[in-house]
Amino acid sequence: MSAPQPEPLDLKTQMTRAAASLHKPSPAKATAVTSDLSIDETLLLHSVGWEPVDLVFGASIVSVPAGVWNWGNGEIVQASEAHTKAVEEACRHTERQCSHVKGFGVVGVGVDVAIHPHHIDVRLLGTAVRPTKPNAAEKRQFDTRGGFISDLSARDFVLLRQAGWAALGLTFGTSFVYAPRRSAGTVLQQKGQNVELTNLTTAMYAARESAMERMQASALSLGGQGVVAVRVNEGPVTFASHSIQFSAIGTAVSLATDAHQYCQPQVVLPLDDILVQFDATSLRH
Secondary structure, eight states: OOOOOOOOOOHHHHHHHHHHHTTSOOOOOOOOOOOOSOHHHHHHHHHTTEEEEEEEEEEEEEEOOTTTTSSOSSBOHHHHHHHHHHHHHHHHHHHHHHHHTTOSEEEEEEEEEEEOSSEEEEEEEEEEEEESSOOHHHHHHHHHHOOEEOOOOHHHHHHHHHTTEEEEEEEEEEEEEEOOOOOHHHHHHHTTSOOOOHHHHHHHHHHHHHHHHHHHHHHHHTTOSEEEEEEEEEEEETTEEEEEEEEEEEEEEEEOSSSOOOOOOOOOOOOOOHHHHOOGGGGOO
């Protein structure tokens, strides 16, 4: 039995139908969402009336003048300023993308910093979010301060909101400090001994104090009452071991309600039955 023959194409009819469809309004389409949030985080955001919008990115590369990594005393001011400028510009680019996709803020921001002899590279990547039906307080905060950038996970962001706190923005502080040279006599005296290298210790404390003060000043400039989820990165610079770096970054927060709201603990019952998933008798041959 021979297979049925396909009907011949009527190109004129198809072109007429296609031309007619151009005059019809397109059907409403759901907004596509690109996000690096997990499914649990996405559902958690929806549970408090927020939704992910799109993946946003910001990057900045700032040059470091030649020769600044040579031996010296005190802070390496030009390197510290280059790092600060790179973070600020990366945040500005991220905020611009968040505003473009009509987000109220960015959560789960990953901060990637690379320090090179002649430049400092900063990259930010996170998910823009917004309330599905913003209330008056949320609109007021957005109109007053604009969108926020936060390295908080979506889970921590939701917990903060439930407790009556609001994320204001990313705060940071960085300092590069020279570790003074040890004299030849000190090197010979300490050779083969377990002693504290006070030149490195002193440089580390100096870098830490400057970086933490700058992070706190950054939080105060945003009107923050505190900084949460602070992460620090410290140690010698890889290509200039006599230079010590200390960086601190976190999210500035402030109380959005009249008083702190105490979160009631909730019992979560997993639906997976471990005994059903694993049957010991199945190991028998």
